[in-house]
Amino acid sequence: MLQSIFSLFRKRPPRRTDGKLGVLIELASFDKGGLEKVVLDSAIALDRQRFDVTIVTPGKVGHLGEVARDAGLRVIGLPANGQQAAYDRLLQELQIDVAMSHFSNAGYRLFDRYKIPNITFIHNVYAFFSSEQAEAFARDDRYVDCYVSVSQNATRFAVRNLGVDAKKIITVPNGLIISEHEAREKKPIKLTRAELGLADSDYVFANIASYNLHKGHYVMADAMRHLLQRRRDVKILCVGNVVYPPHVEALRAYLREHGLDQHILMPGYFPDVEDVHRVSDGFLLPSFIEGWSIAMNEAMFYRKPMILTDTGASAEVIEDNDIGILVPNEYGDTSDLNSKLLDELAYAPRNYAIAPVLANAMDEMASHREAWRVKAEAGRRKIYERFDFSNIVQRYEEIIENVVRQNGR
Structure with a gap:
């Protein structure tokens, strides 16, 4: 009972006053993997005049996390215990307008609670999912405002096998940092x-x-x-x-x-x-x-x-x-x-x-x-x-701005 009463007075996340969009990027860990490198490159390439970027992970912050910090990005590793409470406090303190998740769903329910639109990346044909993983992905769909898929095959698989509405998916190829x-x-x-x-x-x-x-x-x-x-x-x-x-x-x-x-x-x-x-x-x-x-x-x-x-x-x-x-x-x-x-x-x-x-x-x-x-x-x-990466990032930026606009933030 006390928990529900206190939740009525939950501190609302602040609104930004600098004209930028607050972008939270979540991934499962931030150390040395290929997916982590893609996330790092994307985060560094976002226009700093328009976007204030925070990277959050419930897993390990390692080498690439330090590279991101050296590049001036805010990187936060959640504690092993009490992760949801720590994530909740973080969202109360930060000025976040949109979340972008990469094969990680730790913040989904919190994004929904704070009305933060969620863009989720589909990085692969998820045929390696177990039946339990596929069911969890389908359940989590209600917390996702927009998907960005890396290929037409990845998109088709998500629509036909994971129950995703094709209208929610935008297919954007991976690029190369030339x-x-x-x-x-x-x-x-x-x-x-x-x-x-x-x-x-x-x-x-x-x-x-x-x-x-x-x-x-x-x-x-x-x-x-x-x-x-x-x-x-x-x-x-x-x-x-x-x-x-x-x-x-x-x-x-x-x-x-x-x-x-x-x-x-x-x-x-x-x-x-x-x-x-x-x-x-x-x-x-x-x-x-x-x-x-x-x-x-x-x-x-x-x-x-x-x-x-x-x-x-x-x-x-x-x-x-x-x-x-x-x-x-x-x-x-x-x-x-x-x-x-x-x-x-x-x-x-x-x-x-x-x-x-x-x-x-x-x-x-x-x-x-x-x-x-x-x-x-x-x-x-x-x-x-x-497939110039700089052009691909511009497409990400357009998607971010459109999702924020559509959600009235």
């Missing part, structure tokens, strides 16, 4: 083919992705078995960090057992993506699931022809085989994928229906390397014309 990669491109070369055991005559596909088997590592292995019946000069350079060691150890053992470890190389993680592209001829990403791959954008910037499975945004960037080859997915339509099928396809070796198709695509690209090198020039032009 100036960052222009600077990277000028750095001295630090990696050579010889260091990796690659010959100058090899046709090398870079696979830049975490060693997360949802990226299709066993598909690549099956395709290579087909390809080795025709030629032995094609190599796949898999560069990434380990997600779950037992899966990676089993994959390495499988490659050794089948004589594939000299053709599918797994040297680990390299921080300098430009060096990986310098030693490569093409880019290969036969994932079962994606949202919008930043690695795909990077390959386009570095003028690499691409072979991608039809998931995430691949069909939005490869158009009529202009800058690469689009391979059908093992399971068909994205909306037909679910967590059980995803894990069955990804975590254990098998014969894949798309493996011969993927092998043919790799053979085609290696056999006509000069023609594909020339075609890949258009990938870089697309980055400059359509």
